Amino acid sequence: xxQAQERALSVLLEGRFRRSTQEIRAxxxxxxxxxxxxxxxxxxARLGFEYRxxxxxxxxASAEQQADFxxxxxxxxxxxxxxxxxxxxDVVHPEYQAKPAFGWVKAGSNPGLKTTAGRxxxxxxxxxxxxxxxxxxxxxxxxxxxxxxxxxxxxxxxxPAKRVIHVxxxxxxxxxxxxxxxxxxxxxxxxxxxxxxxxxPHFNPIERLWAVxxxxxxHNRFYPTQKQFANAILALFRQTIxxxxxxxxxKVSDNLRVITQKNFRVLP
Numbered sequence: 001x002x003q004a005q006e007r008a009l010s011v012l013l014e015g016r017f018r019r020s021t022q023e024i025r026a027x028x029x030x031x032x033x034x035x036x037x038x039x040x041x042x043x044x045a046r047l048g049f050e051y052r053x054x055x056x057x058x059x060x061a062s063a064e065q066q067a068d069f070x071x072x073x074x075x076x077x078x079x080x081x082x083x084x085x086x087x088x089x090d091v092v093h094p095e096y097q098a099k100p101a102f103g104w105v106k107a108g109s110n111p112g113l114k115t116t117a118g119r120x121x122x123x124x125x126x127x128x129x130x131x132x133x134x135x136x137x138x139x140x141x142x143x144x145x146x147x148x149x150x151x152x153x154x155x156x157x158x159x160p161a162k163r164v165i166h167v168x169x170x171x172x173x174x175x176x177x178x179x180x181x182x183x184x185x186x187x188x189x190x191x192x193x194x195x196x197x198x199x200x201p202h203f204n205p206i207e208r209l210w211a212v213x214x215x216x217x218x219h220n221r222f223y224p225t226q227k228q229f230a231n232a233i234l235a236l237f238r239q240t241i242x243x244x245x246x247x248x249x250x251k252v253s254d255n256l257r258v259i260t261q262k263n264f265r266v267l268p
Contacts, residue, residue, distance in 0.1 A: 001043070005031045010047050014265075017054075065197040066258040072194075073256060076166065085162045087134075087155055089127040089169040090201075091143050092210045094218055094233060096120045096226045101219035114222040122230045125151050126237070127167065128206045130254055133245035134158060135209070137237055145177030152183055152191050159190075168194045170204070202259060208252040216240065 001009065009027065018024050021040040028035050028043075035043060044050075080086065098115045105111050125147050126137035136154045140147030152167065159165055169175055175193075184191060196203050217236055223229035241248065 001028070001031060001033050005033070006043075006047060010049075013049060061197045061199045063258050063260045066200060066203070069197050069200070069203060070256050070258065073168075073254070076194075077254075081163075083161065083163040084166065085129060085131070085159055085164075086166045086168065087127040087129050088204050088206045089125070089151060089155075089167055090204055090206045090210075091123065091125045091172075092213070093121045093123055093143075094213070094229075096122075096223070096229050097218075098222050099214065099218045099220070101215075103220065113220060116222065116229075120226045122233055123147075124233065124237070126206065126209075127151060127155055128209055128252070130205060130252070133241070133249065133252075135237060135241050139234075143174065145174040145179035148174055148177075149179040149183040152180070156190055163190060164192050165190050166192050166194055168196060168204070170196045170201070171198055203256055205252050205254050209248070212248055212251055213237075 009031070012027055013024065018027070021037050021044075024044070025035055025037075025040050028040070076086065096116055096119070098113050100113050103111075123140050123143050124137050125140055125143060126135060128135050136151065136158055138147055138150045138154060140150070155165055155167065174180070175195075183189065184193070201207050213233065213236055217232050218229075221232075223232060
């Protein structure tokens with residue numbers, strides 16, 4: 001391609017999101033040129049293009065709302081008395097499906113992973129204390145306000161010496177339902193709820209704990225039965241995390257930052 005054609009191709013690709021070299025080679029053909037797959041990759045690298053996937057962005061949350069929450073959390077964490085604690089809480093629904101994940105293998109070995117036919121899933125409503133890595137959880141049959149109240153009760157029971165326990169979670173409807181309101185109305189209630197800004201899962205460190213769970217339990221692992229699958233998940237929370245929590249700590253943190261669309265090329 002001539003330099004003028006390369007500049008025109010760059011402008012074309014900057015305005016479109018092409019997923020394969022096949023599509024780009026078709027664009028190149030419009031200039032009367034024909035490239036092989038490997039030649040196209042070399043051309044793209046020379047023009048400054050790389051193969052990446054879009055980063056998910058918060059749909060609604062404004063930068064101001066995110067900044068306000070970060071300021072609130074920093075004030076809380078920096079002035080937290082010894083008789084108070086902070087937990088982050090959320091729900092995860094790991095599906096009973098074999099999940100292939102990238103890994104290093106010998107070239108030509110052609111790895112395979114058995115698949116599962118089940119459509120079931122496990123429900124885990126959990127919480128996480130980043131200071132102690134205490135991770136209480138409940139296993140509701142249905143994710144609802146009753147399960148949320150059970151989780152709050154378990155958090156209280158595990159912190160008998162704490163006067164106030166701050167629980168940070170999202171704005172799901174069941175977090176505001178009658179069961180949760182009744183739990184909070186008790187005269188002896190020690191739970192103080194803090195809502196995350198809308199559409200800000202990146203502010204919840206427990207999301208990173210779910211990622212740890214998938215790496216250790218679901219990725220590249222086949223379970224013959226759904227019960228074995230569920231037991232492996234429960235064993236992680238009941239045994240592995242309490243014993244090995246220090247090895248997970250650098251992967252699960254409260255490094256909160258504002259994410260906006262200003263620094264991204266937002267796809268239509």
